[in-house]
Amino acid sequence: MTTAAKSQESAWAKKMERLRRRSLPERVLQIFDDAALRAEYDEAKRAADRARILAESDAGNGVFAERATEAARRYAASAAALREASVYLTFRALPRPLLEELLNAHPPTDEQGADGAAFNPDTFPAALISASSTDGMSETEARELLDAWSAPDANALWESAWEVQQEARADRVDLGKD
Structure with a gap:
């Protein structure tokens, strides 16, 4: 292997290690x-x-x-x-395979699927809230809050857990030509 190839391989290894160390996005809900x-x-x-x-x-x-x-x-x-x-609830994005596994565990019913749902809206929200909670909220506790809170408050809880799953960490900046 040439010196240039070794240098390129080393540069790539450093870059890959940096990519592996990236943290997943988090979102905090203040209540x-x-x-x-x-x-x-x-x-x-x-x-x-x-x-x-x-x-x-x-x-x-x-x-x-x-x-x-x-x-x-x-x-x-x-x-x-x-x-x-205030009370603070923190949600962290799930790695893609875990999110897909969770979605597959909560498929829409035939009727929900016919309406275009990608997941069962009766079971998936509490499961996602629990899975993405860094505070240790159980699925039972998430269901309890979703059922007991007003619609806007329950939506804020759900949206915090769902939206962090959609946050891109691959920010791009156009620095123009050198």
């Missing part, structure tokens, strides 16, 4: 139930944005700068309080 805390956060964010814009419009005005600093503190405190009061 909070305190409407007053959310309203405080939203208002603090709006106030901080307004105060910052006003301070930037008159950079020499110490009063505006002080108000912007105080509004930023209030916003940071409300964001911290919202984070503390």
Whole structure:
């Protein structure tokens, strides 16, 4: 083997090792139930944005700068309080063969298939939520939440688990010609 061929083989081996080490995409669903805390956060964010814009419009005005600093503190405190009061669920993409195996384990009924379904919508969502949960949520627990929560909340849970399966990590950047 020539030196050039060995160099090319070594470069490819390094590249392949880097590709093998890539992590799977993850998605986090933030859940909070305190409407007053959310309203405080939203208002603090709006106030901080307004105060910052006003301070930037008159950079020499110490009063505006002080108000912007105080509004930023209030916003940071409300964001911290919202984070503390939240529950976070993390979902990780499954390797393609595992996702296909899960899909095959939950085929649509004849009627669902006739309507164009690729999987059984009655059984697959809880199975996928459980399989992709990094928190250890069981399929029974996922089914319980899907059945007990409102439609928008249940959809958010399902979408977090499903959408992470669709996220591409092969980002491409066109750097133009050298």
